[in-house]
Amino acid sequence: MTAKSEKVVASSDFVVSKPVAANSVEPNLRDGREYKESLRDGRSIILMGKEVEDVTREPTLARGIDTISSYYDAQFDPSTRDDLTSIDPKTGRRFSNAWLVPYSKEDLYAHERTIRVSTAQTFGTFGRPPDYGSTKAISFVAWNHLIGKGDSESLGKIENFLDVGRRNNLLSADIVVDVQANRKLAAGEMKGRLRVVEERRDGLVLSGAKAGNSAFAQGNIGTISMPPPAQSLPEECMIWAAIPANAEGLRLLLREPLTSGRENVDDHPLDSLGEEADGILVFDRVFIPSEYVFSYKNPVTANIYNILGQFAFWKIATRLSYRAEIFAGAAQMIVNALGTDHIPAVRAMVAEVVQYAVVLRGMMVSAVEHAQPTESGVMLPNHAFVTAGRLYAIENYPRIMQTLRELSGQGLISRIPRETWERTDVKALLDEYLPGYTVSAWEKNKFFNLIWDMTCGPHAMRVALFENINATPAPALREELYRSYDRSEGIQAIKTRLGIV
Known part of the structure; x- marks a missing residue:
């Protein structure tokens, strides 16, 4: 294990614009009201061509913020408190598991419990819940034995950043993806690529852009990093750092909303929760103090994205495994609602969804059970x-979505809005004509509204696209599996059997 670096003393003023965790009982936690207040910090957001003066009051962003707010409130709920928080043995105070550096399997299971709660809250449609954002920083601690060779002060800076995030219960977002541009150009020729345009004694000045940035508009801070491949990356683009959402010179250009006007919880059980906001983040000479620049011009850091991303990848896959359990429950409820369990083909389709859930969940259980500490002492699930x-x-995700659609049949096409159902001249007829097997007509209608939000609506399509890109395209994952999977025991068994030296 590498020796710990000396603590870098850094001010939290840069990433914390105002006190956000001032609860007297749990000073390291904040409730939903405090979370909302932390977002009123003068950040520059443009949505549908207009400046958003207050993200907590803009309808599309506000519903997502309300949903995230309930996560923060759940930290104080006795039924979920122990799933979302841990007690710091040094201070005896609770803090969010989002900022828990895992040094044991017990710590990984604490993260798992948190992921289960946040997934249940939104059925996994929020890919960047509050429990996700610190993953890159934790990975910097995990792989300090590599990073520290080129950035001797990195560990101290990261530990300070984690301490600031933990004490203020911050919501952090990823700032990773480079903007899409002409791929024929060399990395240094891409004008939009984020880069350092001025090196100062007290920090760096950045210009350029980043894409994606999910939940940054609804969060407090973001961690800037480099996506793969980075082999030909110019030195001025090799940067890992933290940035607050209200940094001067920073503007977020949001995509069009997908759940706008879908406040009715009966017609849209998931879309009514709002959505994560994605967009292009534009840097116009944005200054970052040295204490929040974790790595710069370090070729080691620039070329180990898949290694640094291991903790984040595990959280992504774990969330997908809990989503898969929800899909399996949805498949069975469709059968129960329609009374189609006597049809062999239907049972086979449900079994496919169950198989997806069982296999994926089993992989994640095995990942934790076979976890090992890195050379720097951080426990990471089996890669x-x-x-x-x-x-x-x-x-398998597209096939599972299509299976749920096929099981639903016309239930997805003939959904009736609540306003129509409540008309006195049609309600009785609908109640009489459309009953389910184990549910009333109205309950069946509401249920298929949920399946629509899960599998068919614009937001569902965004989530499906996000899952595909978020998890890295399949060819790249196969390449990573080929590179990283240890086949030595199998090879040696065959050599021994054949007498090959």
Whole structure:
């Protein structure tokens, strides 16, 4: 294990614009009200061509913020408190599991419990819930024995950043993906690629852009990193750092909303929760103090994205495994609602969804059970199981969605809005004509509204696209599995059997 670096003393003023965790009982936690207040910080957001003055009051963003707010409230709920928080043995105070550096399997299981709660909250449609954002920083601690060779102060800076995030219960987002541009150009010729345009004694000045940035508009901070491949990356683009959402010179250009006007919880049980906002993040000479620049011009850091991403990849795959359990429950409820369990083909389709859930969940259980500490002492799930799980998840996800659609039949096409159902001249007829096997007509209608939001609507399509890109395309995952999976025991067994030296 590498020796710990000296603590870098850094001010939290840069990433915390105002006190956000001021609860007297749990000073490291904040409730939903405090979370919302932390977002009123003068950040620059453009949605549908207009400046958003207050993200907590803009309808599309506000519903997603309300959903995230309930996550923060759940930290104080006795039924979920122990799933979302841990007690710091040094201070005796609770803090969010999002900022828990795992040094044991017990710590990994604490993260698992948190992922299960956040997945249940939105059925996994929020790919960047509050429990995700610190993953890159934790990975920097895990692989400090590699990073520290080129960035001797990196560990101290990261530990300070984790401490700031933990004490303020911050919501962090990923700032990873480079903007899409002419791929014929060399990396240094891409004008939009984020880069350092000025090196100052007290920090760096950045210009350029990043894509994706899911939940950054609804979060507090983001961690800038480099996506693969980075082999030909110019030195001025080799940067890992933290940035607050309200940094001067930073603007977020959001995509069009997908759940706008879908406030009715009966007609849209999931879309009514809002959505994560994605967009292009534009840097116009944005200054980052040295204490929040974790790595710069370090070719080691620039070329180990898949290694640094291991903890994040596990969280992604674990969330998908819990989503898969929801899919299996949905498949069975469709059968129960329609009374189609006597049809062999239907049972086979449900079994396919169950298989997806069981295999994926089994991979994630095995990943934790076979976890090992890195040379820097951080416990990480088995990378081979995680990579195979991610590959299995995204390859089968479209088929599972289509299976749920096919099981539903016309139930997805003939959904009736609540306003129509409540008309006195049609309600009785609908109640009489459309009953389910184990549910009333109205309950069946609401249920298929949920399946629509899960599998068919614009938001569902965004989530499906996000899962595919978020988990890395299948060919790249196969390459990573080929590179990382240890086949030595199998090879040696064959050599021994054949007497090959």
